[in-house]
Amino acid sequence: MCDICYKWFVQNSQLDVHVSAVHYNARPYSCMLCNNSLRQKERKTRTWSHVNDTRKYQCPYCDKTCRKWYDLILHIRAHTGEQPFKCCMCGRGFVQMCDTHKHEMFHFKPVNR
Missing domain, CATH: 3.30.160.60 (Classic Zinc Finger)
Structure with missing residues (x-):
């Protein structure tokens, strides 16, 4: 684990x-x-992505294009500063929920004395 x-x-x-x-x-x-x-x-099965590298999602703020819609959403948040996920302990904002969960774990770590 x-x-x-x-x-x-x-x-x-x-x-x-x-x-x-x-x-x-x-x-x-x-x-x-x-x-x-x-x-x-x-992996050998992954090399096809170089042949079929379609990046159909265009950022409205810059020239970056993404393969996946969610990757574009995360990228746009870098432009806008949006941080929709908040720590339940201190209120700090994060772009992704997984980063919020990782941060929250630090609130529960024992203090070394």
Whole structure:
């Protein structure tokens, strides 16, 4: 079980990848086609996205385009400053609900004395 978000995994190796990639944003791998950094090892089935890279969602504030509608929503919030998710303890705002949950966990950590 992940000590940070309490998600369960079948294997310890899956937990290790989860913690480093999700909670510490580690990107130790790189794509063989474009050399972008990746969180997980590249799978052969994923390489099709380079061939079919349709980015149909255009940002109204800049030239950025996104593959997914929700990715565009998150990007637009960077322009507008919208932070619709609030911490239940301190009221701090966040762009994504998962970031709010991660932040709220810090309120419940024991204080080292």
